[in-house]
Amino acid sequence: MSDAFNERLRAAQRRTGSLLCVGLDVDPTRLPHELSQDHHGFRHFVRGIVDATADLVSAYKPNLAFYEAMGEHSYGLLRDTLDAIPAGLITIADAKRGDIGTTAERYASAIFETLGFDAMTVNPYQGSDSVEPYVRDPEHGAFVLCKTSNPGSDDFQNLRSAEEQRPLWELVAQRALTWNAGNNVGLVVGATFPEQLARVRTLAPELPILIPGVGTQGGDAAESARLGAAADGTMAVVNVSRQVLYASAGADWRDAARSEATALRDAMRAAAGASPAGRP
């Protein structure tokens, strides 16, 4: 794996024909009834979801908060999750880390090297020197928070600069282009803000965009794929978590997850235009 992260992502999306990323936000209290509500059930569930969906997605996004809440089992569960995901699919640590100097280097080392993720989400509030350690290795990617899916993202991200007369989220998108010398920087834009998503795609025609907020939060998968994809139909990483994970709590939970994932992949494939993977 010597290619830059953004090219590896593109290759995965082409090969799988899917823009779908399944978010692993595993809540032990929402597991299928047949599983125990503990780390055994957690592990079993992740393996079942990955087995049921691995040929339908190009990426998985484990949400580190849900792992950390498992305390002493956190690290083992993360390792097990990464082991379960087939080679060639992209793994994104949803960590939203941000810090400076040696501290950021430690986070990058923990997530990229010790754990072996391909990419992670990064918070830009502390500025360029806080992002740099996460983008230092071109093989690993950083998805920088730009316009997030929550209503409160208006509070600071929409703040309009007196000098540039542009909102903070646009300035972050613009700055991200300068961080992309290694071809390994992406942005995070919520599916709940389609106008802003379209605008970011215009500002950064080639950067990957990780798009959360589909489903429970109200964003639409197909529209996100259409607005978020680059000209070649790739580079939109549309994340869906609960709609797939918790499609059924009954004995058919694997089939139900597979069925949701299939429908999402197909809807996005039709919407993204061009030729997202696997198609002529």
Add this chain to the structure above:
Amino acid sequence: MSDAFNERLRAAQRRTGSLLCVGLDVDPTRLPHELSQDHHGFRHFVRGIVDATADLVSAYKPNLAFYEAMGEHSYGLLRDTLDAIPAGLITIADAKRGDIGTTAERYASAIFETLGFDAMTVNPYQGSDSVEPYVRDPEHGAFVLCKTSNPGSDDFQNLRSAEEQRPLWELVAQRALTWNAGNNVGLVVGATFPEQLARVRTLAPELPILIPGVGTQGGDAAESARLGAAADGTMAVVNVSRQVLYASAGADWRDAARSEATALRDAMRAAAGASPAGRP
């Protein structure tokens, strides 16, 4: 411990007579020569530093990045660190977490409940609804990043709002006041920006301010205490990490750390004016 976090912090600073917070940024490659460069050495070192400084500080701030970089030992080392810190001293998880809804709830649960920290650092980029889960329980505190100590903090934090004609970091400080209904919100302002520190103290006369950046980064401990303390001489949490931790790599590492911590405490006590704890 039924008091609001900010009152517990004040009480700890008064009782100990110290505004010093020792940051536990433990780098296994920088341990004293007599210790092994692995998790055994890490554990031994933290216990030694805490034993040598516990009567000189009001708080410790474990840096979670350095723990996470220890992989499978991460959780055990964090538990061991928290066990080593005497009751009554404030524990701050330097985590800079930020996320929304159920994810933020998981981080709060992992850090406040599973691990048992008193407080944590939080990144405000995602807005009010991303901060709320961290401040929901008044007994636990959230230090919100405002103006951080790194040079790159200028990139976005200094962005001047067209509407308010004030920089983002001021708007964050102002907003933090509205998040403080439970008397458990603080701010993070780098010692490297004394003017901004003074300004934040004016904008938020009673909020705790966590002040990193002393020592290696160039900030001054006494000046930070003077500018950062509230009218009663408390509420500045001046963090020093490497200057104390790595005062000596020789056999005298405990004494050297103690000596640095004593000098820092005394310099800050003299500078903070009023009566930070223990003094008439």
